[in-house]
Amino acid sequence: MVGMKPAFLALLLCGVALCNFTDPNVLDACPGYKASHVTTRGAQLTADLTLAGKACNIFGPDIEQLKLEVTYETTTRIHVKITDASSQRYEVPESVLPRPNADPSTSPHNAEIQFNYTSSPFAFSIFRTQTKEILFSTASHPIIFEPQYLRLKTNLPANPNVYGLGEHTDPFRLPTHNYTRTMWSRDAYLVPGETNLYGNHPVYFEHRPTGTHAVFLANSNGMDIKIDDTNSTSLEYNVIGGVLDFYFLSGSETDPIEVARQYAEIVGTPAEVPYWSFGLHQCRFGYPDYIAVSQVITNYSAAGIPLETMWTDIDYMDRRRIFTVDPQYFPLDRMREIADYLHSHDQRFVLMTDPAVAYLPGEGYGPFDRGTQDDVWLKAANDSSPFLGAVWPGVTVFPDWFNSKTQDYWTKEFEMFYSPATGLDIDGAWIDMNEPSSFCNFPCTDPFQQARDQQLPPPRTAPVPDPNAPIFGQPPSVQASLQKRVDHSQDNLQSPPYCPSRMPAGGGMLSDRTAYVDAVHANGLVEYDTHNIYGTMMSTATHNAMLARRPGLRTLVITRSTFAGAGTRVGKWLGDNNSDWPHYTSSIAGILGMASVYQVPMVGADICGYAGDTTETLCARWAMLGAFYPFMRDHNADTSISQEFYRWPLVTQAAKNVLDIRYRLIDYIYTALHQAHLDGTPIIQPLWYQYPKDANTFPIDLQFFFGSSILVSPVTEENSTSVSAYFPKDTFYDFQTLAPYEGTGNTVTLENVNFTSIPVHIRGGVVLPLREKSTMTTTQLRETDFELVVAPGTNGEASGALYVDDGVSVTQKSATEATFNFKNSELTVSGKFGFAAGVDVARVRFLGVKSSPRSVELNGWAVEKGSFSYDATSQVLTVNTGIAFKGGFSVKYT
Numbered sequence: 001m002v003g004m005k006p007a008f009l010a011l012l013l014c015g016v017a018l019c020n021f022t023d024p025n026v027l028d029a030c031p032g033y034k035a036s037h038v039t040t041r042g043a044q045l046t047a048d049l050t051l052a053g054k055a056c057n058i059f060g061p062d063i064e065q066l067k068l069e070v071t072y073e074t075t076t077r078i079h080v081k082i083t084d085a086s087s088q089r090y091e092v093p094e095s096v097l098p099r100p101n102a103d104p105s106t107s108p109h110n111a112e113i114q115f116n117y118t119s120s121p122f123a124f125s126i127f128r129t130q131t132k133e134i135l136f137s138t139a140s141h142p143i144i145f146e147p148q149y150l151r152l153k154t155n156l157p158a159n160p161n162v163y164g165l166g167e168h169t170d171p172f173r174l175p176t177h178n179y180t181r182t183m184w185s186r187d188a189y190l191v192p193g194e195t196n197l198y199g200n201h202p203v204y205f206e207h208r209p210t211g212t213h214a215v216f217l218a219n220s221n222g223m224d225i226k227i228d229d230t231n232s233t234s235l236e237y238n239v240i241g242g243v244l245d246f247y248f249l250s251g252s253e254t255d256p257i258e259v260a261r262q263y264a265e266i267v268g269t270p271a272e273v274p275y276w277s278f279g280l281h282q283c284r285f286g287y288p289d290y291i292a293v294s295q296v297i298t299n300y301s302a303a304g305i306p307l308e309t310m311w312t313d314i315d316y317m318d319r320r321r322i323f324t325v326d327p328q329y330f331p332l333d334r335m336r337e338i339a340d341y342l343h344s345h346d347q348r349f350v351l352m353t354d355p356a357v358a359y360l361p362g363e364g365y366g367p368f369d370r371g372t373q374d375d376v377w378l379k380a381a382n383d384s385s386p387f388l389g390a391v392w393p394g395v396t397v398f399p400d401w402f403n404s405k406t407q408d409y410w411t412k413e414f415e416m417f418y419s420p421a422t423g424l425d426i427d428g429a430w431i432d433m434n435e436p437s438s439f440c441n442f443p444c445t446d447p448f449q450q451a452r453d454q455q456l457p458p459p460r461t462a463p464v465p466d467p468n469a470p471i472f473g474q475p476p477s478v479q480a481s482l483q484k485r486v487d488h489s490q491d492n493l494q495s496p497p498y499c500p501s502r503m504p505a506g507g508g509m510l511s512d513r514t515a516y517v518d519a520v521h522a523n524g525l526v527e528y529d530t531h532n533i534y535g536t537m538m539s540t541a542t543h544n545a546m547l548a549r550r551p552g553l554r555t556l557v558i559t560r561s562t563f564a565g566a567g568t569r570v571g572k573w574l575g576d577n578n579s580d581w582p583h584y585t586s587s588i589a590g591i592l593g594m595a596s597v598y599q600v601p602m603v604g605a606d607i608c609g610y611a612g613d614t615t616e617t618l619c620a621r622w623a624m625l626g627a628f629y630p631f632m633r634d635h636n637a638d639t640s641i642s643q644e645f646y647r648w649p650l651v652t653q654a655a656k657n658v659l660d661i662r663y664r665l666i667d668y669i670y671t672a673l674h675q676a677h678l679d680g681t682p683i684i685q686p687l688w689y690q691y692p693k694d695a696n697t698f699p700i701d702l703q704f705f706f707g708s709s710i711l712v713s714p715v716t717e718e719n720s721t722s723v724s725a726y727f728p729k730d731t732f733y734d735f736q737t738l739a740p741y742e743g744t745g746n747t748v749t750l751e752n753v754n755f756t757s758i759p760v761h762i763r764g765g766v767v768l769p770l771r772e773k774s775t776m777t778t779t780q781l782r783e784t785d786f787e788l789v790v791a792p793g794t795n796g797e798a799s800g801a802l803y804v805d806d807g808v809s810v811t812q813k814s815a816t817e818a819t820f821n822f823k824n825s826e827l828t829v830s831g832k833f834g835f836a837a838g839v840d841v842a843r844v845r846f847l848g849v850k851s852s853p854r855s856v857e858l859n860g861w862a863v864e865k866g867s868f869s870y871d872a873t874s875q876v877l878t879v880n881t882g883i884a885f886k887g888g889f890s891v892k893y894t
């Protein structure tokens with residue numbers, strides 16, 4: 001759904017960079033601090049930091065006394081924390097981002113990275129123990145610590161490969177010249193690059209030929225992170241509150257994926273989602289009524305395109321009030337009929353829920369009345385009355401996720417409205433507008449007037465449908481740990497002296513179009529500090545509410561706003577993009593950021609584009625690219641043309657072709673997500689994760705790996721039927737023909753890529769578990785036999801894994817974890833077979849077999865001639881195994 005209307009666009013675009021430029025030399029001339037009382041105790045070092053000279057008072061008075069605390073938490077992680085010695089400052093609450101414990105066996109002696117410092121002026125560096133290579137150094141850049149301004153700057157090598165610092169629409173490898181990443185959650189619409197978006201992940205991975213490491217700043221305040229190479233290259237944090245709370249991760253000198261796993265140790269590994277989440281999802285903003293929704297479902301089916309899940313945007317609501325249905329356009333009984341129909345066809349149903357609740361005192365609107373009774377709203381400054389904004393339904397209040405009663409309130413509203421017995425039985429939840437977004441321009445002194453001026457809620461324009469038209473034939477609650485009161489009495493919250501430079505319109509006001517920064521939570525925290533975690537707290541509350549509805553069952557929650565750690569509970573769609581080629585291509589950088597860096601793997605962009613009108617060829621290409629997003633959903637805006645895949649023959653064909661590939665690969669990606677859940681191994685990877693020494697791969701963000709072994713190289717230009725794709729020096733196999741393709745470490749042009757196909761290659765070295773064929777639903781897919789594709793690497797070997805469980809339970813009673821190993825022309829399947837999959841391994845296909853084999857053995861017994869075949873052109877040996885998938889076996893050819 002669109003958060004912001006196009007009418008606001010002009011205002012928004014001209015609003016950037018209103019803040020004053022600060023000469024870096026002025027900041028570098030600040031006195032910095034002097035370290036004293038340095039004490040080392042085992043894995044910990046503490047020190048006092050005292051202002052080292054005349055205060056520079058750049059954006060407020062320099063704080064005289066700081067505390068430094070350095071902890072070697074694990075052999076790969078050092079925690080460096082700098083706080084105000086004399087006063088309590090805001091820190092990201094443990095309830096929102098639980099921090100990992102230190103491993104007591106850690107000491108500087110067994111650590112892979114070291115903390116080093118100079119006392120006066122205080123500066124520190126992090127270096128690799130073995131090689132002494134410096135990874136981070138604040139040398140010659142004094143630390144500045146003021147009530148509303150923190151600055152810390154590190155030197156970087158020339159032309160660094162830096163990734164992360166999202167959410168953004170910039171290239172995956174970040175620009176390094178005069179580049180600013182602002183972190184401040186914002187309801188963005190078609191924003192150009194270099195602006196702040198919906199979520200915030202203050203972590204970066206830096207890759208060098210000598211290794212990959214990461215730096216995470218656990219801080220939720222607004223900030224600018226600047227990378228510049230004007231004189232020498234550096235990265236500078238400019239933060240408007242909180243503390244300097246850094247985690248340095250050693251990563252690895254050889255395997256970039258290690259750093260992703262180490263980051264997951266801090267923010268948590270991703271949630272497992274139901275198996276059906278990997279099916280195709282269809283949505284749009286602007287379905288006029290329940291009849292249209294039902295037609296989309298039947299039209300997909302008629303077109304023979306598998307549709308797993310039907311979604312509905314805010315259209316279904318009565319005057320856009322959450323937890324209501326429009327009695328005329330989306331009457332409850334007809335919507336229940338749709339849910340029943342979907343469920344009886346093994347399909348699913350997802351509806352949108354926004355956080356803002358319509359402010360309707362005395363009008364009998366239950367969600368408002370019950371929340372008011374429980375007193376769960378975010379409060380206005382200096383006042384015990386709720387903070388008011390203006391969102392879709394008009395004037396609204398906002399749930400305060402820090403209030404200990406809010407989880408219960410939210411869970412009960414979900415239980416009531418989404419009740420299988422009397423309400424809408426959804427299978428997953430979609431949460432939006434949780435930056436939190438408000439349409440009220442700053443100053444929002446009269447939200448009632450602004451709501452009227454903006455026609456909120458907008459009137460319906462479609463004719464009323466016939467009400468009788470025939471269609472179809474207790475979870476853990478958020479710990480509201482009471483925060484010690486943070487003293488902001490001397491601070492200018494609305495207009496801090498340093499203002500993050502890429503703020504949008506409204507004079508760069510932090511409060512513009514969101515809950516005011518001085519709005520107060522039940523535990524005394526203010527939005528100034530917690531704004532960036534609002535969406536993630538709503539995500540947790542929604543995840544918990546969904547678990548309470550269906551105890552024991554996993555859930556799929558898709559959110560717009562995220563903070564570090566969000567992936568432990570929710571997935572994410574990339575927001576309101578445009579139906580154009582630049583957004584089609586930049587979506588790859590978007591999913592790479594979320595899935596391979598921030599640990600939010602259930603991610604996808606709106607396929608075919610959200611705003612504006614898509615075209616037949618764009619939609620065909622995007623359907624095919626989108627089949628390799630972990631979360632695959634077609635969605636667009638109310639004023640755009642319809643873009644369901646069945647609308648054009650070309651798109652229908654493209655979608656069918658690619659869904660055939662995707663569905664056969666679902667168990668492969670489901671296995672990858674299970675692994676991610678165990679240890680943080682990303683399910684989408686940039687090329688350099690697999691080829692860390694090949695510098696040609698470092699900037700690539702138009703190709704990527706789906707899982708660790710499926711290389712996707714989409715066509716990137718309009719009307720083109722070719723694509724320039726890079727193939728590292730390695731063995732690949734064409735996914736369709738299974739023929740070998742030798743990469744040479746060059747960019748090649750793949751020709752004749754028509755509008756219903758997408759280049760997909762298997763990276764040599766893997767045994768892929770595929771379903772033998774694709775199906776119309778994932779329920780049917782689970783009843784379909786497997787086939788194994790053995791794709792040897794340059795050393796002639798291959799390995800792989802397959803995880804199978806019931807696909808829905810949070811806790812599995814028994815699961816199957818099979819491993820595949822191929823060596824010396826023999827495939828060995830072994831492992832633990834706890835889950836009765838009830839299907840066979842129908843066949844095994846060996847790729848890159850140079851000549852016709854004389855004989856094939858299954859478990860040591862010769863296979864009849866008629867049960868294997870060899871294709872000399874594609875070099876594929878196919879063996880029909882027809883063996884039950886419930887135990888180990890081996891297949892060998894000679």
Ligand SMILES: *[C@@H]1O[C@H](CO)[C@@H](O)[C@H](O)[C@H]1NC(C)=O
Nearest residue numbers: 116117118119125127132134
């Ligand atoms: C640690 O810092 C000190 C003081 O700047 C410096 O002399 C020393 O070389 C550094 N050690 C390493 C291993 O970088």
Ligand SMILES: *[C@@H]1O[C@H](CO)[C@@H](O)[C@H](O)[C@H]1NC(C)=O
Nearest residue numbers: 017021177178179180194230
């Ligand atoms: C840096 O970027 C800003 C904003 O885009 C621009 O105003 C400024 O001139 C640039 N500075 C340099 C040195 O390029």
Ligand SMILES: *[C@@H]1O[C@H](CO)[C@@H](O)[C@H](O)[C@H]1NC(C)=O
Nearest residue numbers: 023024025228229230231232
């Ligand atoms: C680069 O160095 C020159 C000369 O020292 C200095 O005047 C200029 O301000 C520096 N620019 C930046 C962005 O640090």
Ligand SMILES: *[C@@H]1O[C@H](CO)[C@@H](O)[C@H](O)[C@H]1NC(C)=O
Nearest residue numbers: 291292293295296298299644
């Ligand atoms: C569904 O298909 C029917 C028959 O082609 C068509 O009349 C209708 O407009 C379609 N509706 C939607 C919402 O796709």
Ligand SMILES: *[C@@H]1O[C@H](CO)[C@@H](O)[C@H](O)[C@H]1NC(C)=O
Nearest residue numbers: 380381382383489516518519
């Ligand atoms: C709250 O009180 C402060 C200090 O008295 C004042 O500056 C501010 O404007 C007040 N805020 C509101 C929303 O009334």
Ligand SMILES: *[C@@H]1O[C@H](CO)[C@@H](O)[C@H](O)[C@H]1NC(C)=O
Nearest residue numbers: 019020021495496497498499
């Ligand atoms: C920016 O500069 C102008 C003019 O020098 C000054 O009036 C204003 O206070 C400055 N703003 C900030 C946020 O420092």
Ligand SMILES: *[C@@H]1O[C@H](CO)[C@@H](O)[C@H](O)[C@H]1NC(C)=O
Nearest residue numbers: 581615617618717718719720
């Ligand atoms: C692609 O082809 C269409 C139809 O011929 C044309 O309108 C469009 O301008 C072309 N786009 C590009 C980038 O050449």
Ligand SMILES: *[C@@H]1O[C@H](CO)[C@@H](O)[C@H](O)[C@H]1NC(C)=O
Nearest residue numbers: 736752753754755756757758
């Ligand atoms: C498109 O390309 C694929 C793969 O090369 C081929 O199988 C298919 O027949 C082509 N489709 C058309 C319509 O030419």
Ligand SMILES: CC(=O)N[C@H]1CO[C@H](CO)[C@@H](O)[C@@H]1O
Nearest residue numbers: 190574576577583587590605
């Ligand atoms: C606001 C915005 O531009 N959102 C998304 C639009 O499209 C690209 C790619 O599809 C995403 O990366 C953006 O986040």
